[in-house]
Amino acid sequence: NAGVTQTPKFQVLKTGQSMTLQCAQDMNHEYMSWYRQDPGMGLRLIHYSVGAGITDQGEVPNGYNVSRSTTEDFPLRLLSAAPSQTSVYFCASSYSGGLADAYEQYFGPGTRLTVT
Amino acid sequence: AQSVTQLDSQVPVFEEAPVELRCNYSSSVSVYLFWYVQYPNQGLQLLLKYLSGSTLVKGINGFEAEFNKSQTSFHLRKPSVHISDTAEYFCAVRQTGANNLFFGTGTRLTVIP
Numbered sequence: 001n002a003g004v005t006q007t008p009k010f011q012v013l014k015t016g017q018s019m020t021l022q023c024a025q026d027m028n029h030e031y032m033s034w035y036r037q038d039p040g041m042g043l044r045l046i047h048y049s050v051g052a053g054i055t056d057q058g059e060v061p062n063g064y065n066v067s068r069s070t071t072e073d074f075p076l077r078l079l080s081a082a083p084s085q086t087s088v089y090f091c092a093s094s095y096s097g098g099l100a101d102a103y104e105q106y107f108g109p110g111t112r113l114t115v116t
Numbered sequence: 117a118q119s120v121t122q123l124d125s126q127v128p129v130f131e132e133a134p135v136e137l138r139c140n141y142s143s144s145v146s147v148y149l150f151w152y153v154q155y156p157n158q159g160l161q162l163l164l165k166y167l168s169g170s171t172l173v174k175g176i177n178g179f180e181a182e183f184n185k186s187q188t189s190f191h192l193r194k195p196s197v198h199i200s201d202t203a204e205y206f207c208a209v210r211q212t213g214a215n216n217l218f219f220g221t222g223t224r225l226t227v228i229p
Binding site for chain 1: 120122125150152158159160161162165206215216217218219220221222
């Protein structure tokens with residue numbers, strides 16, 4: 001298994017540009033999520049999904065869109081990038097159910113985004 | 117809602133010395149607790165988790181944590197640290213029956229030779 005993969009690893013955008021951060025998992029996990037990591041602030045939840053066709057907002061959803069058309073993929077879209085969105089973005093996935101293993105989230109390697 | 121407090125943003129410690137990284141949580145419902153480690157320029161890796169049962173939880177790399185419900189704490193300990201333990205450590209909480217994780221702000225552990 002490749003686990004959770006993210007592309008690209010690094011990206012530089014100009015203010016106002018749009019882009020999509022890709023996330024895929026091959027573990028058949030129902031739950032997927034996006035976090036952003038900023039110095040001194042830990043990881044904050046942006047959006048999450050509990051299955052294909054179902055998404056919901058986390059703590060800091062403004063400026064980001066998501067969709068979940070398949071179990072495997074959960075892309076994060078920035079429609080009009082702003083310098084405040086400079087951050088490291090992590091995708092994570094887990095089972096969603098009653099198994100003990102359901103409670104571990106697996107993280108991707110991250111995407112480092114700079115908006116100038 | 118849940119929240120997590122990691123009071124120490126940075127902890128320097130000499131090699132082979134013991135270390136404790138503190139974590140306190142706040143929640144009105146029962147929760148699961150986690151410690152994750154992030155090595156430089158990498159993603160997060162699970163160190164250990166508390167779901168139920170014994171309050172002393174052992175994880176990878178010689179780390180352990182103790183769940184204290186009365187003090188709402190989940191402190192991480194290692195009796196003897198190595199240079200390779202230099203990393204950022206995150207405590208996280210998850211409401212039972214839910215999926216979303218809430219993270220603390222992290223503690224940067226630096227092991228000094």
